[in-house]
Amino acid sequence: MKDSRCSGAAVPGPRFPYLIFFNILLVVFFLYAMLSRMLPQGGLDISLPKVITSAPVTAKGHVVVIRQDGGIFLDASGRAAGTKDMDAFFLGAAQLGGHVLIKADQRAHVSDLVRVWDAARKAGVTQISIATNE
Numbered sequence: 001m002k003d004s005r006c007s008g009a010a011v012p013g014p015r016f017p018y019l020i021f022f023n024i025l026l027v028v029f030f031l032y033a034m035l036s037r038m039l040p041q042g043g044l045d046i047s048l049p050k051v052i053t054s055a056p057v058t059a060k061g062h063v064v065v066i067r068q069d070g071g072i073f074l075d076a077s078g079r080a081a082g083t084k085d086m087d088a089f090f091l092g093a094a095q096l097g098g099h100v101l102i103k104a105d106q107r108a109h110v111s112d113l114v115r116v117w118d119a120a121r122k123a124g125v126t127q128i129s130i131a132t133n134e
Helices: 015-038 083-096 110-123
Strands: 062-066 072-074 100-104 128-130
Touching (some): 062 110, 072 083, 100 110, 110 128
Parallel strands (some): 062 100, 100 128
Antiparallel strands (some): 062 072
16 A cells, blocks of 8 residues: 655645735735825815914013913012912902913913913903913
8 A cells, every 4th residue: 555645746735826816915005005196185175264363462461470380470470379369469450451461381280270260260350361382
């Protein structure tokens, strides 16, 4: 009895069809990559208008500075302000009819900004601005 496994004849393996499939896949991927850049992209061209919500404000009014660590300074006095100081400051600003400019550090907490804004509104200040770079 002869063993068919030891006959020495080369048995074609499944490697050849996989190479053809892989080459076809590479060609399809290449065509997709090239054609996707040539075809126009979908979507609408939208041009949004520039909106100006307020007039530029100078720092001549009442200025409040909020630092990153939560420190609040009034009119660049150099000393930290507490709740009573802020209330008196905003009451004076409201009586003079002036505006309040809030300058906040980029990394300042929003809760500090809201606390200052609420204190100003509670005191009766109607013109409150936030300083921006633009």
